[in-house]
Amino acid sequence: MNVIELSGIGKSYGDLKVLEDVNLKVREGETLGIIGPTGAGKSTLLRIMDLLERPDAGEILFHGENVDNLKPLEVRRRMGMVFQNTPVFRGTVTGSILYGPGVRGERPNESEVKEVLELVGLEGYEYRKTHELSGGERQRLALAQVLINRPEVVLLDEATSSLDPISRSRMEEVISGLDVTVIFTTHDLLQGQKLADRIAILNHSILQTGSPREIFTKPASRFVAEFVGARNILSGRARVTGDGISIINCDGISIYSSEKARGDVSATIRPEDITVSWQRTDSSALNQLRGRVVAVRDSGSLQQLEVLCGGETLTVHMTRKSLHDMGITTGSSVWIEFKASAVHIIR
Incomplete structure (x- = not known):
């Protein structure tokens, strides 16, 4: 069941178009x-x-009902939002948590307050003064202020972006443990991979939705591919063979893809799907290219090779041990190979 559905949402501020369709x-x-x-x-x-804002165009459904037919305050009370720097109230932690329910005419008991504090990792903070809290603790308190109202949907707007790494990690642990519908915004791709069941890539309109794996392995557009950090994005002209395999003619090389496409396309190959050898191998991989290593970079646990094949430079990942054992250095002449199924075509 869908909690929220947005259709054709548009929003502008003067001449600045922020959201479109x-x-x-x-x-x-x-x-x-x-x-x-x-x-x-x-x-x-x-x-x-x-x-909190009205769109200039489009429709919003909440549990299948158009919000225009509902009372906005009643809908908002079924949701809770945490901002990048959510203000907390002066006084004690407990007082800050009880403020929202008090406005609603409710009075949670002591056990409910303790339950929420435990959920956000602030157990034992009931009587701590809010001005004594760290930035990370204040954000978790802001989340507690939302959770005490038992919302159906929790909205988090860049809620960890201003936190230090330790506080951010703690906040992420809390978010991942929430048993409620959660919608969060971020520009941090790693955080999106870590926390989200699904990802929506937004650039004024929704460009792609899917699981983190789908987004990162099969980007729907060149913008998405570049935004998620795809390393090998080649442009060329594709045609389909009689075997149903696409051949893409790029700059000085041709590559095969199991995805059918014709005309001008872009294609991506993940660096970890490419293997390196000294000689051309007897392999089922359709893509076997001779190239020259033009750079070797240390990227932490993996070594990153830049291999020039024709006029295209492809990035390949290798372990440090494999690189050492093979003795590959800048200037080495090597063969790289990858399967046709590893080539994702962007139309």
Whole structure:
């Protein structure tokens, strides 16, 4: 079941068009990451979902009902939002948590407050003064202020971006443990991979939705490919053979893909799907290219080779041990190979 559905959402501020034809469905119980560059409209979209702002165009459904037919305050009370720097109230932690329910005419008991504090990792902080809290603790308190109201949907707008690495990691642990529908915005791809069941790539409109693996292995456009850090993006002209295999003529090389395409296309190959050898091997891989290593870079646990094949430079990942055992250095003449199924075509 979908908790929130957005259809054709548009929003402008004067001549600045922030959102255009945004279509998105949020499933009940999932954690959805809305990821995009700075200025992509992420915060505006979240504020529209929370009914803090009205779109200029489009329709919002909450549990299948158009929000125009519902009372905005009642809908908002079924959701809770944490901002990048959410203000907390002066006084004690408990007082800050109880403020929201008090406005609603509710009074959670002591055990409910303790339960929420344990959930966000602030157990024992009941009587701590809020001005004594660190930045990370304040953000977790802000989340506790939302959770005490038992929302159906929790919205997090760059809620960890201003935190130090340790505080961010602790906040991520809390978010991943929430048993509620969560929608968060971030420009951090690694955080999106870590926390999200599904990812929506936003750049004024939704460019692609899918699981983190789908987004990273099969980007739907060149923008998405570049944004998620695809290393090998080749452009060329494709045709389909009688065997149903596509041949893409690039700059000085031709590569094969199991995906059918014709005309001008882009193609991506993940560096970890490419193997290196000194000689051409007797392999089932259709793509076997001779090249020259033009750079070797240390990227942590893996070594990154840049191999020039024809006029295209392909990035290959190798372990440090494999590189050492093979004795590959800058200037080495090698063969690289990869399967046709490893070539994803972007139309």
